Amino acid sequence: MQIQDWRDLERLVLAKDFKSVKAELPAFQDADIAAFMDELSGEHVVIVFRLLPKDRAAEVFSYLSIEMQEHIVRAITDQEVASIIEQLFVDDAADFLEELPASVVKRVLRNASPATRDLINQFLQYPPYSAGSIMTAEFADLKKTMTVADAFKRIRRTALDKETVYTCYVIDANRRLEGVVTVKELFLADEDAIIRDIMETNVIAARTSDDQEDVAALFSRYDFLSLPVVDEENRLVGIITFDDIMQVIHQEATEDFQKMAAMAPSEKPYLKTSVLALAKNRILWLLFLMITGMIVGAILGRYEEAFVALPILVTFVPMLTDTGGNAGSQSSTLVIRGMALKEITTKDFGRVFLKELGVSVLVGLALGAANFVRLIITYPGDYMMAVVVSLALFVTVLIGKTAGGTLPMLAKIVKADPAIMAAPLITTIVDAGALIIYFKFVEALLLK
Amino acid sequence: MQIQDWRDLERLVLAKDFKSVKAELPAFQDADIAAFMDELSGEHVVIVFRLLPKDRAAEVFSYLSIEMQEHIVRAITDQEVASIIEQLFVDDAADFLEELPASVVKRVLRNASPATRDLINQFLQYPPYSAGSIMTAEFADLKKTMTVADAFKRIRRTALDKETVYTCYVIDANRRLEGVVTVKELFLADEDAIIRDIMETNVIAARTSDDQEDVAALFSRYDFLSLPVVDEENRLVGIITFDDIMQVIHQEATEDFQKMAAMAPSEKPYLKTSVLALAKNRILWLLFLMITGMIVGAILGRYEEAFVALPILVTFVPMLTDTGGNAGSQSSTLVIRGMALKEITTKDFGRVFLKELGVSVLVGLALGAANFVRLIITYPGDYMMAVVVSLALFVTVLIGKTAGGTLPMLAKIVKADPAIMAAPLITTIVDAGALIIYFKFVEALLLK
Numbered sequence: 038m039q040i041q042d043w044r045d046l047e048r049l050v051l052a053k054d055f056k057s058v059k060a061e062l063p064a065f066q067d068a069d070i071a072a073f074m075d076e077l078s079g080e081h082v083v084i085v086f087r088l089l090p091k092d093r094a095a096e097v098f099s100y101l102s103i104e105m106q107e108h109i110v111r112a113i114t115d116q117e118v119a120s121i122i123e124q125l126f127v128d129d130a131a132d133f134l135e136e137l138p139a140s141v142v143k144r145v146l147r148n149a150s151p152a153t154r155d156l157i158n159q160f161l162q163y164p165p166y167s168a169g170s171i172m173t174a175e176f177a178d179l180k181k182t183m184t185v186a187d188a189f190k191r192i193r194r195t196a197l198d199k200e201t202v203y204t205c206y207v208i209d210a211n212r213r214l215e216g217v218v219t220v221k222e223l224f225l226a227d228e229d230a231i232i233r234d235i236m237e238t239n240v241i242a243a244r245t246s247d248d249q250e251d252v253a254a255l256f257s258r259y260d261f262l263s264l265p266v267v268d269e270e271n272r273l274v275g276i277i278t279f280d281d282i283m284q285v286i287h288q289e290a291t292e293d294f295q296k297m298a299a300m301a302p303s304e305k306p307y308l309k310t311s312v313l314a315l316a317k318n319r320i321l322w323l324l325f326l327m328i329t330g331m332i333v334g335a336i337l338g339r340y341e342e343a344f345v346a347l348p349i350l351v352t353f354v355p356m357l358t359d360t361g362g363n364a365g366s367q368s369s370t371l372v373i374r375g376m377a378l379k380e381i382t383t384k385d386f387g388r389v390f391l392k393e394l395g396v397s398v399l400v401g402l403a404l405g406a407a408n409f410v411r412l413i414i415t416y417p418g419d420y421m422m423a424v425v426v427s428l429a430l431f432v433t434v435l436i437g438k439t440a441g442g443t444l445p446m447l448a449k450i451v452k453a454d455p456a457i458m459a460a461p462l463i464t465t466i467v468d469a470g471a472l473i474i475y476f477k478f479v480e481a482l483l484l485k
Numbered sequence: 486m487q488i489q490d491w492r493d494l495e496r497l498v499l500a501k502d503f504k505s506v507k508a509e510l511p512a513f514q515d516a517d518i519a520a521f522m523d524e525l526s527g528e529h530v531v532i533v534f535r536l537l538p539k540d541r542a543a544e545v546f547s548y549l550s551i552e553m554q555e556h557i558v559r560a561i562t563d564q565e566v567a568s569i570i571e572q573l574f575v576d577d578a579a580d581f582l583e584e585l586p587a588s589v590v591k592r593v594l595r596n597a598s599p600a601t602r603d604l605i606n607q608f609l610q611y612p613p614y615s616a617g618s619i620m621t622a623e624f625a626d627l628k629k630t631m632t633v634a635d636a637f638k639r640i641r642r643t644a645l646d647k648e649t650v651y652t653c654y655v656i657d658a659n660r661r662l663e664g665v666v667t668v669k670e671l672f673l674a675d676e677d678a679i680i681r682d683i684m685e686t687n688v689i690a691a692r693t694s695d696d697q698e699d700v701a702a703l704f705s706r707y708d709f710l711s712l713p714v715v716d717e718e719n720r721l722v723g724i725i726t727f728d729d730i731m732q733v734i735h736q737e738a739t740e741d742f743q744k745m746a747a748m749a750p751s752e753k754p755y756l757k758t759s760v761l762a763l764a765k766n767r768i769l770w771l772l773f774l775m776i777t778g779m780i781v782g783a784i785l786g787r788y789e790e791a792f793v794a795l796p797i798l799v800t801f802v803p804m805l806t807d808t809g810g811n812a813g814s815q816s817s818t819l820v821i822r823g824m825a826l827k828e829i830t831t832k833d834f835g836r837v838f839l840k841e842l843g844v845s846v847l848v849g850l851a852l853g854a855a856n857f858v859r860l861i862i863t864y865p866g867d868y869m870m871a872v873v874v875s876l877a878l879f880v881t882v883l884i885g886k887t888a889g890g891t892l893p894m895l896a897k898i899v900k901a902d903p904a905i906m907a908a909p910l911i912t913t914i915v916d917a918g919a920l921i922i923y924f925k926f927v928e929a930l931l932l933k
Binding site: 362 | 512513516644667669704731732735768774799800804810827909
């Protein structure tokens with residue numbers, strides 16, 4: 038694999054050899070130029086930006102970090118701003134404007150053409166994480182009365198400004214979506230075939246208000262290259278392309294990782310997030326879980342008599358609570374992930390419960406047996422203690438796995454986010470249960 | 486969104502109205518037909534398979550579960566087998582054969598043409614999770630001496646059998662990759678322009694042995710529609726398309742979720758995995774973590790004297806260990822995910838350590854203060870105990886976050902999988918540390 042190394046470019050910039058920079062730049066991919074520019078000083082970045090080939094400046098700009106975008110927009114002339122904003126795809130322009138301070142937004146919009154300004158304003162109104170907010174306004178549209186030759190002519194004429202032309206959408210005079218035809222199908226058809234006869238009319242489309250996660254699931258299911266987005270009147274307003282969806286897939290998985298580790302989700306890469314922001318994302322959940330930890334401690338406190346009489350009992354507590362928590366988070370992780378991938382729905386509640394019950398019996402027996410053997414070797418003669426600890430372990434695994442498997446589904450049923458029922462919370466819940474069971478067994482069988 | 490509902494089809498099948506089934510089928514997407522067939526009985530599935538339009542049978546087949554694929558192949562004639570295997574894309578055929586028993590594989594290969602057989606055998610040799618194993622052999626290739634018109638002619642002639650034609654690869658007489666040109670660029674070029682003059686020669690390619698995760702990172706970085714795969718001599722042997730990569734992205738994230746919850750990774754959807762297989766994936770890690778839990782218990786046992794003298798001390802243990810574990814897994818989750826997305830590399834070790842140190846000081850102070858206030862309210866007069874518990878909490882958060890942030894990177898440095906340094910193991914490590922610190926403070930400040 039040959040990822041381009043832009044360290045040389047950096048050296049040229051530091052040596053102020055901008056002539057060489059200008060000569061070298063075009064050989065790099067847009068994403069790599071942006072990565073290189075993101076590392077430059079604010080003063081150099083504007084110089085390099087002006088060295089970019091005209092037709093690639095907007096594309097490189099769309100890959101830059103928001104900080105650099107803002108810096109550049111503040112430093113360049115109104116005319117240059119106008120040129121970028123007209124060249125950017127509307128969705129990229131909207132993404133970028135969303136993050137800017139109001140004064141800069143005003144200046145950018147003032148320099149856009151009225152048509153572009155209207156389109157951008159419309160995009161800015163779609164709720165975040167909706168299909169509308171990730172779609173592209175530039176798509177290839179055809180009429181059903183065209184011949185294949187007409188279609189090719191139209192695609193040729195308009196291709197330059199489209200993000201993709203490979204799936205064409207057939208619309209009527211009111212822009213209502215009537216069908217879809219791929220360029221591959223056009224290649225395979227006769228020059229004078231009529232679009233109406235070759236288009237697919239059974240079109241799967243998203244609405245602007247659909248959740249981006251549901252749209253991503255459609256892409257994964259059908260291997261789409263792009264998906265049409267329609268408004269309430271079934272008018273085509275945009276398309277979503279596979280590359281936007283790849284970002285959504287990454288983003289949604291990252292969000293789940295964060296939530297499942299008890300953090301407020303953040304879209305910024307770790308290294309670009311400040312210490313203060315990181316701390317803020319983590320503190321609330323930690324506080325909440327600290328309090329639940331205190332409750333678990335209070336439960337333990339209720340059995341003070343038992344462990345003062347037999348202090349060794351306390352030494353089994355970490356093993357019991359750890360194992361219960363781990364058993365539970367295995368189950369909750371699988372179920373949360375399965376629900377995110379739409380492999381598991383709340384209708385499967387019974388199946389999941391039975392599966393986890395089965396697994397927990399098997400796993401609980403194995404762990405209980407291993408533990409029993411270990412205890413009668415370490416504490417020969419203390420059979421009853423070995424029985425109590427192993428029995429408590431077995432029941433803990435049972436509770437851990439059934440709670441871990443079903444609580445995320447219950448969360449979903451009451452419209453909460455299943456991901457909150459992940460390891461941290463499951464662990465605390467199971468800890469409390471494990472302690473109560475353990476000391477009940479202790480009181481019943483050991484301290485009679 | 487209009488996902489097609491195939492429940493009606495199911496009813497038609499149960500009513501044995503196969504004529505209607507045949508009439509309705511073509512209106513459904515391949516993936517939906519496969520989902521519908523996956524729910525049918527073995528007897529019905531073969532009937533429905535034979536009702537499929539000829540040109541879509543292979544595509545639908547590639548979406549079926551491996552169990553259904555095997556069932557169909559066992560039930561149909563040699564001639565039908567031959568027809569499917571020739572129509573399947575080579576990578577789909579190889580994926581399917583990989584899972585079959587040897588006797589069925591033999592029968593399938595016997596019915597394939599020699600050329601197809603050779604290609605499939607070559608694909609079967611690529612290591613799992615390599616670029617070679619996910620690539621497609623069918624791609625559009627051009628020569629640099631062609632005109633744009635020639636190129637279009639060639640694409641038209643060969644499009645039917647290609648998975649994608651939108652990115653064309655320019656190769657020399659020895660099949661060495663010389664450049665790449667998109668159909669969009671061809672649309673925008675003159676009919677008699679020469680490919681050599683419009684192709685991009687700076688091509689990013691993968692090698693057959695590259696890891697699929699690295700390939701996925703390239704796709705996300707550059708928004709590729711497809712990526713060429715070359716062998717050791719830079720000869721083009723296949724391409725990877727965005728839809729294969731979407732699957733890889735899902736699969737790698739799922740694998741990380743599983744590993745980070747202390748399970749052996751499995752590719753099968755949860756509901757299709759047997760109880761025994763689920764138990765097997767979970768038991769080894771649970772056993773290992775149970776043993777580490779015993780070690781933590783033994784550490785606790787060393788301070789028996791302390792908690793028998795002051796039993797209330799034990800009630801703070803769950804809060805301390807839980808908070809330490811949670812603080813640590815927040816950090817390890819972010820770092821593991823950041824490394825998976827290539828946002829963090831081992832070179833960032835120092836930066837991550839400092840960031841986590843900073844975060845842990847802020848979070849530790851906040852949690853310690855909250856805890857201190859709570860303790861002097863609940864146990865008025867017991868100032869020293871409040872100091873000891875809060876101090877221990879502060880240090881525990883410090884250890885949790887710095888260990889959580891750096892251990893995954895250390896794992897990577899010693900070529901282990903960073904994902905093993907996730908919540909379960911981090912929790913145990915931090916638990917041990919937290920207990921030792923806590924009782925050291927107790928011994929030094931409370932039990933003098």
